Amino acid sequence: MKTVFTFRPPRTLQEEMKSKYPEADFLFYKSAEEAERLHEAEVIVTFGDDLTPEHIGSCPHLKWIMVASAGIDHLPLQAIADRNILVTNARGIHKVPMAEFTMGFMLNHVKRFPELRKLQKEETWNKQLPLGELAGKQLLVLGTGAIGSEIARLAQAFQMKTMGLNRSGHPAEHFAEVHPTAELAEVLPEADFVVAILPSTNETKGLLKEHHFQAMKETAAFINIGRGDIVEEQVLLDALHNECFAHAYLDVFIEEPLPAGHPFWKHPRVTVTPHISSITKRYLPRAFAILDHNLKQYIQGKSDFQNKIDLTKGY
Structure with a gap:
């Protein structure tokens, strides 16, 4: 299961995910543009502002997008909805x-x-x-x-x-x-x-x-x-x-x-102020707690996902 990150979290969080889920192949990149294996992704983890309809179209195996922030207004929602791709976000951590x-x-x-x-x-x-x-x-x-x-x-x-x-x-x-x-x-x-x-x-x-x-x-x-x-x-x-x-x-x-x-x-x-109200050192650990829960659900074939997005409403 190829899980592609379009940002690079701290190494401690990377290693924690690798040790918890040896069955998953985690790939970490600085951005979607630099992710040369993005097209292999079954799961994409993103901050939600770097994916385009072209990215979605180039990922034939994509089933789930985890947005490590609350906002999803920059996602290509129509392209995602057309493919019936699951989207979850990090609502609540802020x-x-x-x-x-x-x-x-x-x-x-x-x-x-x-x-x-x-x-x-x-x-x-x-x-x-x-x-x-x-x-x-x-x-x-x-x-x-x-x-x-x-x-x-x-x-x-x-x-x-x-x-x-x-x-x-x-x-x-x-x-x-x-x-x-x-x-x-x-x-x-x-x-x-x-x-x-x-x-x-x-x-x-x-x-x-x-x-x-x-x-x-x-x-x-x-x-x-x-x-x-x-x-x-x-x-x-x-x-x-x-x-x-x-x-x-x-x-x-x-x-x-x-x-x-x-x-x-x-x-x-x-x-x-420069869109900084949500910034804290505890931001990513909180987002990864939601990712951890949802990844367990996904791997086990269950559906109790936290923060599942209704693509028709946009939240």
Whole structure:
């Protein structure tokens, strides 16, 4: 069973997989382009951003793609669906670092750490800088999956009110209330923090429109750690210009890396981070735990796969 990796994990993880599964032939490459034996693969392990329809077409034995990240929006989904190839991902491994990152943004917003640092550089003792609290603030999370629920759990520890949004409005853990997507415009005026953690799908691309930002509190903060295409950049820039809300904390963008000279870089009410909210030294070990489980299922001919993707929905 040829299992081709289009990235090279640490040698310790490579050796661990080889010792656990001697019946599998593991091949490790730096990228799909450098994988000269990709066409032999029965299983491909990828980060999901390097496979093309041509790659899929050149792999006659391919049965399963394991994506070692949560996002699958860069996969050639139609080519994969046409072949009825199993796709699984590493959904859930990001919840701890991304929830912590989000709490950092929110604390940064109410405690004004950048301004305090600036005052230190200026050697200015200013006790009049007004600081706020998270306690009692209303949090609205767009997306109530593993990451969204972990954000809500941490927010509750800070005595915040938690409100979620998903397709149907079905209840989710750690949210006091959950609303369907159709009610987005109605609940936005209540939020002090709006956190977007939605995947990129046909339903979520451009979801946030001008009237949504106009509905927000002028003091609210918008945090996007999901996908950049949830809002058109000009819509967001116009909302900032019109002071519809106070600040945008952006970790994801339509084009990455964010081009030099882009208005976001120097905007006074935008904080830019380089799609780093999920990064942690524990990332790959967590992803490999899911791969390990699914590989056992695959070899044993079972079907209890973790994080099986519905290709018709894109998640």
